[in-house]
Amino acid sequence: MNLTLNSRPIAGADSFSPEEYRSLVQQNLLPHLPSESETVAIEKAVGRVLAEDFFAPADLPAFANSQMDGYALTDAACLRSDRVFTVGADVAAGSAASGLEVSNDLVYPVMTGAPLPAGYVAVVPEEKARPLGQTQGSFAVAGSRVELPRTSPDSFVRQVGSDVRAGELLIEAQTPLTPVHCALLAAHGQAEVSVHRRLRVLVLTGGDEVTSETKLASGKIRDANGPLLGRLLEGAGAQTRRVQISDDAAALLATLRQVLDEFGPDLVLSSGGISHGKFEVVKNAVGLLKTGATSGLELAASWFGHVAQQPGGPQGLILLGRGDDRPLLPWLGLPGNPVSTLVTYTLVVEPLLARWQGISLPARYGRLAEPAEIRGRAGKTEFRRARVKTVYAPDGTSSSELTVDEQTGSHLLHRASRANALVEIEPEATYSAGASLRWYPLNTPPLTQTL
Numbered sequence: 238m239n240l241t242l243n244s245r246p247i248a249g250a251d252s253f254s255p256e257e258y259r260s261l262v263q264q265n266l267l268p269h270l271p272s273e274s275e276t277v278a279i280e281k282a283v284g285r286v287l288a289e290d291f292f293a294p295a296d297l298p299a300f301a302n303s304q305m306d307g308y309a310l311t312d313a314a315c316l317r318s319d320r321v322f323t324v325g326a327d328v329a330a331g332s333a334a335s336g337l338e339v340s341n342d343l344v345y346p347v348m349t350g351a352p353l354p355a356g357y358v359a360v361v362p363e364e365k366a367r368p369l370g371q372t373q374g375s376f377a378v379a380g381s382r383v384e385l386p387r388t389s390p391d392s393f394v395r396q397v398g399s400d401v402r403a404g405e406l407l408i409e410a411q412t413p414l415t416p417v418h419c420a421l422l423a424a425h426g427q428a429e430v431s432v433h434r435r436l437r438v439l440v441l442t443g444g445d446e447v448t449s450e451t452k453l454a455s456g457k458i459r460d461a462n463g464p465l466l467g468r469l470l471e472g473a474g475a476q477t478r479r480v481q482i483s484d485d486a487a488a489l490l491a492t493l494r495q496v497l498d499e500f501g502p503d504l505v506l507s508s509g510g511i512s513h514g515k516f517e518v519v520k521n522a523v524g525l526l527k528t529g530a531t532s533g534l535e536l537a538a539s540w541f542g543h544v545a546q547q548p549g550g551p552q553g554l555i556l557l558g559r560g561d562d563r564p565l566l567p568w569l570g571l572p573g574n575p576v577s578t579l580v581t582y583t584l585v586v587e588p589l590l591a592r593w594q595g596i597s598l599p600a601r602y603g604r605l606a607e608p609a610e611i612r613g614r615a616g617k618t619e620f621r622r623a624r625v626k627t628v629y630a631p632d633g634t635s636s637s638e639l640t641v642d643e644q645t646g647s648h649l650l651h652r653a654s655r656a657n658a659l660v661e662i663e664p665e666a667t668y669s670a671g672a673s674l675r676w677y678p679l680n681t682p683p684l685t686q687t688l
């Protein structure tokens with residue numbers, strides 16, 4: 238099959254703008270990602286995305302109840318001139334308040350959350366009452382007399398349905414669930430909720446230079462991208478399996494076949510092995526698949542080329558068949574430099590995961606604080622690490638202020654760890670202090686970006 242962009246088949250190693258590449262990935266991958274939902278306990282649903290609209294099964298509150306510890310009065314008692322009443326039996330929260338006499342002379346001590354006795358319409362808070370022949374500051378006992386100020390019907394009463402009406406749409410599908418949604422579901426007696434199932438992502442990182450040996454031999458490095466992608470994906474709600482790979486393409490395909498059966502991934506992300514070197518393991522694995530000599534895996538489509546951006550220029554996109562009628566397995570080959578992996582994740586993978594769950598991430602803009610002037614590169618969009626700060630003005634407005642890192646190397650992991658934004662510098666553009674720039678949250682779970 239052909240990869241396509243806006244119905245145009247992709248030929249050879251076409252080059253794309255960052256926006257085009259994001260679209261290319263979404264158009265070619267989304268049809269192969271699963272669209273199943275699952276039922277989870279509400280306690281485990283926070284951070285998950287609701288699969289179906291949730292409608293209120295009942296009114297909330299379900300019964301009129303008191304908003305204060307106080308005395309319940311009838312309608313006629315609210316404004317009558319004689320303000321002294323006889324105190325009835327206590328009505329505690331949780332009681333049914335049934336079988337109580339209705340009288341304009343009788344008031345009932347009702348506690349916060351207790352049902353209002355039938356025929357009673359208002360509550361006077363306890364501290365506004367004057368119990369006769371009793372110490373102030375305590376509830377009058379049953380049978381004694383109490384003086385109450387005038388009040389109006391409905392005062393301090395939480396009416397039926399004042400929070401929620403039965404049948405009302407309470408949580409729209411595609412909403413990322415928060416602890417407050419969890420409380421709302423619990424208040425309706427829902428123990429479980431239907432959410433999109435977590436995407437299973439296989440993360441392949443390594444190369445012959447990457448080792449997990451305690452003592453680093455000369456020329457060797459540690460795996461930074463495995464933990465990076467693993468944590469980013471888990472933060473975005475995915476389930477992950479991480480596998481370390483070498484530069485051996487046949488071994489990579491053998492590992493892949495094994496993990497496909499054990500873990501059943503919906504998506505593969507690899508970092509490294511896609512550019513112009515002699516030992517590009519991902520490219521070589523695709524080369525082996527093209528020969529058709531690998532059982533259990535078929536190459537349905539592949540593209541390796543450049544996106545006109547820095548970092549994250551080299552990119553790879555693969556669709557694998559599994560030799561049966563299961564959906565094609567999408568595989569994104571991310572560039573190996575840690576910052577390039579991070580940038581590609583932010584610009585391509587994160588929006589893909591969000592779109593898959595029906596969420597579109599908002600475009601954000603901020604003002605350039607420092608340095609005073611930034612120039613774009615020729616023919617390439619540059620994504621620079623930055624610190625974004627929200628500045629709140631006394632007139633109630635707020636804006637994002639961007640301080641952009643001057644250094645651009647894709648190996649500068651320490652500097653990336655201090656950034657919380659990625660700033661988009663258009664090709665050949667010049668920006669002075671105060672100029673508006675698009676930015677993307679770095680290191681921030683995508684679902685919290687929509688809240």
Ligand SMILES: Nc1nc2c(c(=O)[nH]1)N[C@H]1C(S)=C(S)[C@@H](COP(=O)(O)OP(=O)(O)OC[C@H]3O[C@@H](n4cnc5c(N)ncnc54)[C@H](O)[C@@H]3O)O[C@H]1N2
Pocket residue numbers: 442443444446447458459460461462463508509510511512513514517548549550551571572573574575577647
């Ligand atoms: N002749 C050319 N060479 C390169 C080009 C190019 O256009 N022409 N592009 C450069 C750019 S830009 C990038 S980005 C890299 C991308 O190359 P690969 O994706 O093939 O990545 P590798 O070569 O495997 O690794 C690049 C770099 O990253 C280190 N690395 C890899 N994996 C990890 C890991 N898990 N943890 C930490 N660091 C990792 C690796 O050791 C290399 O230093 O290609 C440029 N070259």
Ligand code: MOO
Pocket residue numbers: 546547548549550551572574577647
């Ligand atoms: O584009 Mo590479 O991703 O600069 O380091």
